Each structure stands twice: as structure tokens, then as C-alpha cells.
Amino acid sequence: MEIKVLRNILEANEAIAAENRRQFDQHSVYVVNILASPGAGKTSLLERTLEALRGELAMAVIEGDIAGRLDAERIARHGVPVLQINTGGTCHLDANMIRRALSELSLEELDLLFIENVGNLVCPAEFVLGEDVKVTVWSVAEGDDKAEKYPRVFLESQALVINKTDLLGLTDFDLARAQRSALAVNPRLAIFTLSCRTGEGLAGWLNWLRAQVGGRRKADSRLR
Amino acid sequence: MEIKVLRNILEANEAIAAENRRQFDQHSVYVVNILASPGAGKTSLLERTLEALRGELAMAVIEGDIAGRLDAERIARHGVPVLQINTGGTCHLDANMIRRALSELSLEELDLLFIENVGNLVCPAEFVLGEDVKVTVWSVAEGDDKAEKYPRVFLESQALVINKTDLLGLTDFDLARAQRSALAVNPRLAIFTLSCRTGEGLAGWLNWLRAQVGGRRKADSRLR
Numbered sequence: 259m260e261i262k263v264l265r266n267i268l269e270a271n272e273a274i275a276a277e278n279r280r281q282f283d284q285h286s287v288y289v290v291n292i293l294a295s296p297g298a299g300k301t302s303l304l305e306r307t308l309e310a311l312r313g314e315l316a317m318a319v320i321e322g323d324i325a326g327r328l329d330a331e332r333i334a335r336h337g338v339p340v341l342q343i344n345t346g347g348t349c350h351l352d353a354n355m356i357r358r359a360l361s362e363l364s365l366e367e368l369d370l371l372f373i374e375n376v377g378n379l380v381c382p383a384e385f386v387l388g389e390d391v392k393v394t395v396w397s398v399a400e401g402d403d404k405a406e407k408y409p410r411v412f413l414e415s416q417a418l419v420i421n422k423t424d425l426l427g428l429t430d431f432d433l434a435r436a437q438r439s440a441l442a443v444n445p446r447l448a449i450f451t452l453s454c455r456t457g458e459g460l461a462g463w464l465n466w467l468r469a470q471v472g473g474r475r476k477a478d479s480r481l482r
Numbered sequence: 483m484e485i486k487v488l489r490n491i492l493e494a495n496e497a498i499a500a501e502n503r504r505q506f507d508q509h510s511v512y513v514v515n516i517l518a519s520p521g522a523g524k525t526s527l528l529e530r531t532l533e534a535l536r537g538e539l540a541m542a543v544i545e546g547d548i549a550g551r552l553d554a555e556r557i558a559r560h561g562v563p564v565l566q567i568n569t570g571g572t573c574h575l576d577a578n579m580i581r582r583a584l585s586e587l588s589l590e591e592l593d594l595l596f597i598e599n600v601g602n603l604v605c606p607a608e609f610v611l612g613e614d615v616k617v618t619v620w621s622v623a624e625g626d627d628k629a630e631k632y633p634r635v636f637l638e639s640q641a642l643v644i645n646k647t648d649l650l651g652l653t654d655f656d657l658a659r660a661q662r663s664a665l666a667v668n669p670r671l672a673i674f675t676l677s678c679r680t681g682e683g684l685a686g687w688l689n690w691l692r693a694q695v696g697g698r699r700k701a702d703s704r705l706r
Contacts, residue, residue: 263487295520296603296632297624324604326630347634349573349604377631379520380548380573380602399623399646400521406550407601408520410571422623428652429679455653 271385274353278360278388285365288471289373291389293411295404296377298397299421301329302454303463304372308336310464315369315471320359322351322376329374339363350382351375370471379404383411390474391416398422398429402436405443412443417450419463424453495609498577502584502612509589512695513597515613517635519628520601522621523645525553526678527687528596532560534688539593539695544583546575546600553598563587574606575599594695603628607635614698615640622646623653626660633667641672643687648677 282289294300301321308317318339321329330342341359343351356373363371373389375382383392394415396404399422405412412418418440426433433451440447448466452459506513518524525545532541542563545553554566565583567575580597587595597613599606607616618639620628623646629636636642642664650657657675664671672690676683 295601295624296628297519297621323631325633326627328627328630349602376604377519378573378602378604380600381605397521397623399621399649400519403552404520406552407547409549425623425649425652428649 268384271353274357275386275388278353278356281360281365282371282388282390285368286475287365287368287371288474289371289387289389289391290467291373291375291382291387291392292395293375293379293382293392293415294377294395295379295397295400298377298395298400299419299454300374300377300395301332303395303419303421304333304374305336306454306457306460307372307464307467308333308338310460311370311467312336312338314468316367317370317372318363318368320351320356320363320371320373322355322374324348324376345376349376349378349380350385351387352385353387356387369475370467379408379411383414391470393417393419395419395421396436396440398425398431398433401430402432402439405436405439409443412440412447415444415447417448417466420449420451421454423451423459424456492608495577498581499610499612502577502580505584505589506595506612506614509592510699511589511592511595512698513595513611513613513615514691515597515599515606515611515616516619517599517603517606517616517639518601518619519603519621519624522601522619522624523643523678524598524601524619525556527619527643527645528557528598529560530678530681530684531596531688531691532557532562534684535594535691536560536562538692540591541594541596542587542592544575544580544587544595544597546579546598548572548600569600573600573602573604574609575611576609577611580611593699594691603632603635607638615694617641617643619643619645620660620664622649622655622657625654626656626663629660629663629667636664636667636671639668639671641674641690644673644675645678647675647683648680 321342327342333340392415450463545566551566557564616639674687
């Protein structure tokens with residue numbers, strides 16, 4: 259009974275995600291769903307990325323949080339459209355929350371939409387939103403065992419950002435072990451190691467993102 | 483429909499938690515349910531605590547994880563009984579998982595049982611296990627906005643451990659703001675600031691724990 263209900267919920271979610279996907283395709287918007295534990299640096303990564311790609315790509319952000327609008331306020335300072343979704347207790351964003359938010363955005367003006375999910379390394383991995391890619395952010399301060407303990411989010415992601423490398427020498431985080439264990443779960447992961455605090459290592463992430471958005475635009479124009 | 487099912491699940495969970503509670507009462511075992519984001523330091527806090535209270539209190543640990551037995555292996559080195567529960571994808575422990583684990587423990591020999599929940603700052607707060615107290619661990623590296631963004635877990639907890647204070651000067655964490663915001667959610671929180679890495683600040687936490695266990699023993703002996 260409980261399992262059947264869960265399956266129904268996930269199937270209904272996938273149907274709505276496919277509708278979101280059609281809207282993104284129609285307007286050639288590349289969509290990144292960002293997942294992480296609380297405090298791994300999702301918002302900081304967004305701030306650094308918006309700063310670096312401003313003037314180059316037209317971007318917007320949807321912020322998902324249980325409560326409050328702290329992250330939306332941080333993002334708004336960077337001069338891009340931002341919407342705050344409050345889930346009111348729910349531990350993840352779902353496709354219907356995104357569908358409702360989309361009516362508030364001018365998709366035809368965007369190249370790149372970021373969706374910052376609720377801070378949770380478990381549940382958001384189960385709910386597709388219509389995104390092109392999922393990106394997981396992993397903080398050095400969390401320890402190097404996270405891919406072994408929370409494999410699903412690593413399996414569902416196309417890219418992994420290992421953040422807070424400025425803390426590497428100050429914690430027991432073994433970078434090689436972390437990378438190895440993440441690739442053991444998902445050998446196709448693109449892995450970036452960087453520090454949003456110092457800016458070190460951001461270039462690799464930004465170039466990957468540029469290539470993703472560019473690749474999508476070309477694919478869309480061929481279809482026309 | 484969905485909401486009714488969720489309510490049924492929570493009610494069924496509470497009934498089983500009450501049965502667990504009766505078992506703990508019968509054997510005068512004090513039970514601590516430890517909640518946190520992934521990598522906040524739950525296991526490190528347990529290791530430090532087991533080390534300090536060994537010989538003084540008879541302790542055991544139940545480890546909750548999505549997958550693997552890394553944490554149980556760390557705990558086992560401290561010479562206390564430890565059980566690993568793998569939830570296999572579920573984002574929290576529930577009372578029934580604990581009930582099944584209890585048959586593997588000699589409760590009559592224990593003073594103090596720790597339950598380390600799945601790393602998740604959202605869902606575990608909704609599921610009582612039969613514990614005496616919930617303790618939330620919050621890492622300085624996560625940023626000082628967590629009580630505002632994840633209020634429920636702070637509301638459900640009796641104590642808050644702010645961990646990794648050795649990183650205080652190396653991050654933007656404002657300790658006063660963190661404490662203030664946690665107390666705004668739950669004015670009765672006992673707050674301890676410490677570093678499991680350096681050991682600084684552990685005494686306050688240990689003394690609080692001793693007082694809890696001692697208080698419970700006295701309450702039980704009065705009832706007999």
C-alpha cells in the first residue's frame with residue numbers, strides 16, 4: 259500500500275517533469291538541478307557562477323527551501339531573476355512546484371536556469387524536475403565517505419563539485435579517496451574540485467557549464 | 483489521499499515508538515537520538531563521547547545509514563556493542579527499525595543507548611523512535627543560517643551541539659547569530675559549542691549527558 263502510493267507519486271511527478279522539459283526545450287533553456295547536504299555551498303557556487311557568467315549568458319535561479327528567503331536574497335544581489343519556493347516542510351522540490359514557478363519566469367529570455375534544491379543528500383535525488391543535469395555539491399568539511407553512504411545522489415548526477423578545498427589541510431578529507439569512491443558509484447561523473455571562498459578551481463566548472471549550454475544550443479538549432 | 487497515508491504512517495510509527503519506550507523504561511536505559519546533516523560530525527561526537535564515558539556508563543550504539551557499515555566500524559573500535567541499520571534508500575530511521583534492532587541488544591546491561599540517525603536535517607525530525615531526547619549536531623562549516631532554513635529539527639531537539647569550532651575563524655560562521663537563531667526557534671535548547679577534532683568544549687556536553695542519565699536513573703528508582 260505504502261509502496262504503491264509512493265510509485266504513484268513518482269509517476270505523477272515524472273509526467274509533470276516531462277511537461278516542464280517541453281517548455282525548456284521550446285525556449286532552448288539549459289536547466290541545472292543542484293543537490294547537496296545543507297551548507298555544502300550550493301548558494302555560494304551559484305553566486306560565483308552568476309558573477310562569472312554575467313553578460314555572457316542570460317540566467318535565472320529558482321531557490322528551494324523548507325522555510326525563509328535567505329538564499330533568494332543572496333541571489334537577488336547579483337541582478338538575475340530569482341524565485342523562492344518554500345516547501346513548507348517537504349524535504350525536496352518536485353516537478354509541480356517547478357511548473358508553478360515557471361509561469362513567473364520569462365523562459366524565452368533565458369539561456370540557463372539554475373534550480374537550487376532543498377539541502378538534503380537523499381530525497382531530492384528521487385524527484386526529476388525536467389532538468390538537463392543534476393549537479394551534486396560535496397563539501398570537504400563533510401568527510402570523504404559521502405559517496406559510499408549516500409550513493410543514489412551520486413548515481414543520478416552528471417557532475418560533482420567538491421567544494422571548500424580551502425579546508426583540505428584542516429580536515430581529514432582524502433581527496434583521492436573521495437574522487438575514487440564517487441567514480442565507483444558513477445564512472446561518468448565529471449568532477450570539479452574548487453573553493454567558492456577563494457575562487458580557486460572555478461574555471462574548470464565554468465568551462466564545463468559553458469560547453470553544456472553551448473552544446474544544447476547547437477543541438478536545438480540543428481532541429482529547427 | 484497522500485496526506486492521509488502520511489498521517490497513518492506517522493501514527494503507526496508513534497505506536498511502535500511507545501512500545502520501544504516501554505522497553506527502555508523497563509531497563510532504565512537513557513536513549514539519545516542524534517540528528518544532523520551528512521558530515522556534521524555525529525559519528526565523531528559519538529567516538530569522543532564513548533571514549534570519555536567508558537568505564538563510567540554502559541553504552542551501546544545503533545547506526546543508521548542508507549548504505550554501508552563505515553560508521554559501525556568506527557564505533558566498534560571503541561569496544562561497545564554496535565548495530566548497523568541500512569535503510570536501503572529510506573531517508574530516516576523509524577520506530578520499527580529500532581524495535582527490530584532491540585532484540586539484538588542486552589538492554590538490561592545498558593545505561594545509555596545512542597541512535598545515530600541517517601544524515602538528513604529534514605525527515606528524521608518527523609519520526610520518533612522512543613528516545614528520551616533528540617540532539618542536533620550542526621557543523622560550523624555549514625554556515626550560520628541552518629536554524630532559519632531547517633527549523634523543525636531544532637524545534638524537536640532538546641540539545642544542540644555546534645561542532646567543528648576549530649574552523650570558526652576559517653569560515654563566515656557567526657556563532658552569536660547561530661545561537662540566537664536556534665534559540666528563536668526553540669528557546670529551551672541546551673547549546674554546546676565544541677570541536678570533536680581538538681576536543682575543546684567537550685566537557686560541557688559530557689556533563690549535560692551525565693546529568694540526563696543520572697536524572698533518569700533517580701526518577702526510575704523513585705517509581706519502584
